[in-house]
Amino acid sequence: MKQIPLFVVGAKGLLAAETMRLALSHPQLHPIHAFSRTALADLRDVHPQLASSLAVRSLHELPQALIGAVQNGPTALVFATPHGVAASMWEGLQKQLKGSSVDTSELYLIDLSEDHRLKSDGQWSYGL
Numbered sequence: 001m002k003q004i005p006l007f008v009v010g011a012k013g014l015l016a017a018e019t020m021r022l023a024l025s026h027p028q029l030h031p032i033h034a035f036s037r038t039a040l041a042d043l044r045d046v047h048p049q050l051a052s053s054l055a056v057r058s059l060h061e062l063p064q065a066l067i068g069a070v071q072n073g074p075t076a077l078v079f080a081t082p083h084g085v086a087a088s089m090w091e092g093l094q095k096q097l098k099g100s101s102v103d104t105s106e107l108y109l110i111d112l113s114e115d116h117r118l119k120s121d122g123q124w125s126y127g128l
Contacts, residue, residue, distance in 0.1 A: 003030045005069045007077045009089065011036045011056045015112055016080035017047040024052055029076065033069075035062050063096040066107075070097070074106040079113060087115040 006023050010016045011034035020043070023029045032054060034043055040056035057065070069075040079086035090109070097104055 001028055002073070004028050004074045004076055005031055005033060007033045007035065007062070007066055007069070007075065008080055009035045009059070009062065009078065010080040010082075010085075011043060011054075012040070012046050013080055013082075014047075016078070017043075017050065019078055019080055019112070020054065021047075021050055024050065033057065033065060035059050063093060066093065067097065067100050067102050070102050070104060070107050074108065076108045076110065078110045079115075081113055083113045083115060085115070086111045086113050 006029045008016050008020055008023075011020070016034070020032055020034065023032055034054045034056045035058070036056050037059055038056075039058045040046065043054040043056050044050050066075065066077065079089065081089065090111075097107075
């Protein structure tokens with residue numbers, strides 16, 4: 001079974017914590033990378049319900065980490081950010097990914113906010 005790295009943006013929020021809690025028990029979602037505006041040594045300091053220790057990395061590290069993962073195959077990116085944040089953040093990330101010449105055809109984007117839920121350009125999915 002191929003492992004798929006999971007990147008979660010907005011890691012200190014409750015929605016992100018629940019996403020990571022569920023992902024920790026998934027056999028294919030590994031490793032889990034947590035990102036937030038500020039770094040944190042152990043996410044359990046904020047979310048003690050998590051079964052495993054996860055370091056939270058600064059958002060400044062996200063582009064390079066994501067590029068490295070995407071170059072190795074399927075990668076999942078979850079935006080667990082407040083409404084209005086994911087769209088602009090994805091726009092910036094997309095420019096950096098294109099500038100690196102990385103094939104993003106196996107980058108799976110999941111936006112848990114409403115940014116891409118109400119209008120679809122074919123790249124975002126809504127529903128199950």
